[in-house]
Amino acid sequence: MAISRVIASWGCSYLLQKTDPDAFCYSFPVRLTTETGRVVKWRGRSFMGVCAGPLAKPATPVGDENPPSLPSAPPPVELQRVVDPASGNESRKLLKDLASLPKPLSVTDLSASPSSGSNVRVAYQGVPGAYSEAAALKAYPECEAVPCDQFEAAFKAVELWLVDKAVLPIENSLGGSIHRNYDLLLRHRLHIVGEVQLAVNHCLLGLPGVRMEDLKRVLSHAQALAQCEITLSKLGVIRESVDDTAGAAQFIASNNLKDAAAVASARAAEIYGLNVLAERIQDDPENITRFLILAREPIIPRTDRAFKTSIVFTLEEGPGVLFKALAVFAMRNINLTKIESRPQRKRPLRVVDDSNTGSAKYFDYLFFIDFEASMADSRAQNALGHLQEFATFLRVLGCYPMDTAL
Incomplete structure (x- = not known):
């Protein structure tokens, strides 16, 4: 049954696919360079799908999943302080202080070895003083915040075990969604394990x-x-x-x-x-940014506090198909907190013969939905089992506690 597949898949993966109900695994090589220059090759193995049963071939990637390797990012530009002769000592002291700040990680230098510190290492995009750093410190007050020059570098830092978590913005109350991070959620196999809402004071x-x-x-x-x-x-x-x-x-x-x-x-x-x-020079005083906390492994869902679940799915073209998808939540009294659609990059258009004059071309969409229910709740399990019956692709991005405090 579709419902049993949804329940069983929780412990091992968040990927549910109608065309591939059985489990599958994939392996990936990682090339690490030690401080002495010795190259070590290691092959990892990741299991996707249900926890028991025969292994099958990997499903066809959807949207931005498993893209080709990205080109190496150009080296960051180093800024040089212009020393004012009138205040030379002060300028030199400030330049020395700025040099002591951590250098943001880039995609090209992610072979560095992680520190052996006991604190949680949390990646964020930007440099010290960024709002993303403030969100990381709100989520983990005693953490070691690790700056990254790009969102992509933060994702990879978690995947390569250089950090434990990543805190990245996903939407702002004034600016809307950060679409780049929606695309990266599909490209990478990380799990949403929490959220942080941060009031922004420009x-x-x-x-x-x-x-x-x-x-x-x-x-x-x-x-x-x-x-x-x-x-x-x-x-x-x-x-x-x-x-x-x-x-x-x-x-x-x-x-x-x-x-x-x-x-x-x-x-x-x-x-x-x-x-x-x-202070507070923004046009609207109520300026809130919502951040996602990403990790390599999911957390165990619970029902003793408010949880939120994030999913992404695709549908066949047809009248009322999206209505049917949303109805699986409405009929079980599950509240939807966000709906976002993104065109699939690898298959942006689909041809549909739905008129007397010939075929028409439409964007082929991915639908991202957040809903207020834990995967430990039978309502959420039944809703996803119902959705899987007609969704062409379904993946749970994460089930995590809601952030209700600002």
Whole structure:
């Protein structure tokens, strides 16, 4: 029965596929380089599907799953501090302090050995002072936060055991969904084990002695600049987009830019020796970012507290098919908290002959859904068993405790 497959698959994998109900496994080589330069080859083995039964061939990848190897990212650009002769000692001290900050991991240097510390190592995208770092510290106050230059590097750092967890943004109350991370959830075999909701407080940061009337340009992430449209329009400054908010603060401090400011967090001002020229400059004071906590293994679902489950699935083309998919939750009184659709990259169009004039072309979509129920709840098990009967692909991305505190 479809329901029994859903229940049995919990312990080993989150992948349910109508065309491949049995289990399968795949192996993957990992090439590690030790500190002495010796190359060690290791082959890992991962089991997907139900815990018992014969092994079958791997299912056909859906959407962005198992893409070809990405090209190596270019080496990060190192910023050099311009020393002001009038304050040479202070500038040299600041440059020394910035050099002591951890260098963000990139996709090209993920062969480094993890530290032997006892603290949980949590990867995030950005540099120290980023909102993602604040989310990681909220989830794990005693953790060792590890910066990464890209979302992809954070995913790979978890897969290669360089860190224990990754905390990455998935949606913002003003900017909407972070689609890049939805795509990466399909490309990588990590599990969602938690979520963090963080209130964002954008500040305008400048070098000591700089006044707001001295500013000619403001640097920050594109979304942060868009969220501060009213304030920046009143200042009449040029807006320059960079990779992340804290990176903008670091760039201003490293280059001693006295005509520029950054939109970033108050913590970034402390780290990079900047002054807070203005606080809460976002247009909407209720600015919340939701982050996902990712790990190599799922957590055991429970029913003694509020849990949320995230899934992704595909459907055949036809009238009322999406209605049927959503009805499996409605008839069991399960609340949906998010619905997101993403075109499949490997098969973006499907041809459907649904008219008298010939065939039509439609986008072929993946549907991401979050619902309020634990996989330990029979309602969730029955709903997914019902959905599997007509879904062409179904994968549970994670079952995890809800974050109800800000």
